[in-house]
Amino acid sequence: MLLKNPQPRFEEIYRIYEESFPDVERRTKDGQREVFDNPRYRVRVMEENGEILAFLGYWDLPGCVFLEHLAATERCRGKGYGKLLAEEAVGETGKPVFLEIEPITEENPMTGRRAGFYERLGFYLNTFFYEQMPLKPSDGPIPLWIMSHGKSVTEEEFKPYKKEIYNIVYGVDVFE
Numbered sequence: 001m002l003l004k005n006p007q008p009r010f011e012e013i014y015r016i017y018e019e020s021f022p023d024v025e026r027r028t029k030d031g032q033r034e035v036f037d038n039p040r041y042r043v044r045v046m047e048e049n050g051e052i053l054a055f056l057g058y059w060d061l062p063g064c065v066f067l068e069h070l071a072a073t074e075r076c077r078g079k080g081y082g083k084l085l086a087e088e089a090v091g092e093t094g095k096p097v098f099l100e101i102e103p104i105t106e107e108n109p110m111t112g113r114r115a116g117f118y119e120r121l122g123f124y125l126n127t128f129f130y131e132q133m134p135l136k137p138s139d140g141p142i143p144l145w146i147m148s149h150g151k152s153v154t155e156e157e158f159k160p161y162k163k164e165i166y167n168i169v170y171g172v173d174v175f176e
Contacts, residue, residue: 020071133170
């Protein structure tokens, strides 16, 4: 379900966000609250008995949709809520859809499981160089990979979307 006004549910969603993502992959609480006010930012939730069990925070940008954070409460992981939220968001747009993912490594088997989850949803792994820009002033860029829905893309094909993501989501200009 798309929340038309996510701000009243911010604290509940932020608890899941904080529990699910490491510090370097999160904005400050005030920074995330500001994002909730951005007219391009969307929040979808799965709830039961009035309690949010999972959420998807994403950006409806002019040229693409950028899935930023997908998470479920610890007790609800593996129940298909993330799949449903991602399918809803992808199904309601005619734009290209992208997300960032950690590079797959043997040292961290979860990276391969995450990639597999998104591949089952129709995403393709693109392993060209990409960095997530810092979400807080104290953080640095993080080397990640891009996944694209429906088909793989080259680094060159991704450039206009990267520019849009960097500019609107991260507030960084790309000069290439």
